[in-house]
Amino acid sequence: MAGQAGETAAPAMHFIRQIIADDLKAGANGGRVHTRFPPEPNGYLHIGHAKAICIDFGMALENNGRCNLRMDDTNPSKEEVEYVESIQEDVKWLGFNWFGDVRYASDYFGACYEYAELLIQAGSAYVCDLNSEEMRAHRGTLTEPGRESPHRNRTAEENLDLFRRMRAGEFPDGVRALRAKIDMNSPNIHMRDPVIYRNLRSSHHRTGDAWCLYPMYDYAHPIEDALEGITHSLCTLEFEIHRPLYDWVLDQIPEFFAAAQKKYSGLPPETPPARPQQREFARLNLTYTIMSKRKLLELVKNGLVNGWDDPRMPTISGMRRRGYTSTAIRNFCEKVGVTKYNSLTDVALLEHCLRDDLNKGACRRMAVLEPLKLVIENYPDGQGEELDAVNSPEDPSAGTRKVPFSKVLYIEKSDFMEVPAKKYFRLAPGAEVRLRYAYFVRCTGVVKDADGQVTEIRCTYDPATRGGDAPDGRKVKGTIHWVSAAHAVDAEVRLYDRLFKVEQPGVTEGVDYRAEMNPDSLKVVTGVKAEPALADAKPGDPLQFERTGYFCADKDSRPGAPVFNRTVTLKDSWTKTAEKS
């Protein structure tokens, strides 16, 4: 079954759901819903794939159906095992389970070949000796029809002989190809006798050197779907124009597939043969994000980011390392919807889904990113105490923890202003604030260095306000976070911002997308003072540093030297009001 974990947003009706509902109602495919997610293992999965995964697996799950995970590995020159492994990990992490074993297009090379011979025998395919340049010349243009190949009318015997010799490796790459015999006058260029097999000397990650010819996507994909008993073959819009070819392949010798499905699908033998239908939806586009696998690969290869799982990357692995939850991603995918409209989704929606989930699940902690010393003059020297702090106001079951408190603390530099701005609620000379979970303190003065920079804040505390409430009912406007200097853990924090500084990187003509990268997408902050509970944070566990943002420990953490990634900031209305006045 196409299982998943966690709770996702309430589903809305969309055209794919509608099509499936209609098919079910009409009793198509014996009431089965069987989808597939067919990535080419030539790169890491990204957030755009997450949308496709949620649709493919989601439709199966909702309809008590199945979804296969299939590596579409028909071009050995681009594909690698590293990618097939990461793909599986990412799909699992997103919370989905595929039906049976992972499938590979390469599992069906034999069947594809067999079908090709049948096509040849039926007079529906022929070996063409035109090279790619000549073939392009014969193809015509968008407005002019193509011309038939001089080899189009070879006999079935001659074609079969040539095709078998192609398989045997008698011809170099590029000199002959197997073509579907369709219609050179078709207004749809994909129907002008498309190449369906080509010689390709490249060692395949699974079949090694067993083959020197490989099927083309347009030919192999419908066969793969049919062999697996797929009922709904969902893909992105750019394949819409390929649909007639998809159908053509399946409709040539339908009998072939009835038997083949039994052999390859892993479904009960009594399962009636499916006739897969391709349906297309719009791919995901996100502001400030690049979704091209090719460009993502370039960023990695050129060292513009630190690998596929760099937390700034829109890859599933990068987002996971950054601290995204799979629930947030799934909710986002549900919220963007499924249509045929070529849209550009505001990355703010993704961040909203992220914050929404993190708010519920993240443990609150205190960490001071830019420490400023705060000395409580009337607090006894060398003494300390432990105060109770709740782990999550959104989830009482998360319990509480003890936070050590003492005379010398660190607070955030930005939480003190010697000359406070309008509506500034934090610390300033003479002002009183609450130290979260601790006491009210009132600023009595500052210590400055030779340059006039404030190096230390002096204050007094009110012992009666222990725990954060004043028995006399007096209120403070501001509550700030803090860490006890003597107990603080030194940490490194990596502040991430969007990788690109323009809304649509890579679309402005004449501008290289690399020139549109945000030079401040990563800021490393060292000397961060963290509360002791943060010393042994597990990589990936969602945290909120109160008033600062959501974070998670990075895999680069070492004992006693944690490293935190900022997943996303908290929403910040103060900066706006500060900028206004």
Add this chain to the structure above:
RNA sequence: UGCCCGAUGGUGUAACGGUAGCACAGCAGAUUCUGAAUCUGCUUGUCUAGGUUCAAAUCCUGGUCGGGCAGCCA
């Protein structure tokens, strides 16, 4: 210049011939031991011209605009 697909607030979507709704973003306020969260209110929309109909975002026709298609890539 051919074919295919699409068009609803700033963004993403819903409305299946019958009151244009939701979410994000934005703005204003309430509340708050996180300037977070939460709550309330507000601004903003059916590409266009015809037609069918008692009634059109929805059906039809023309136009406009946007996307896709000429790899032996997927």
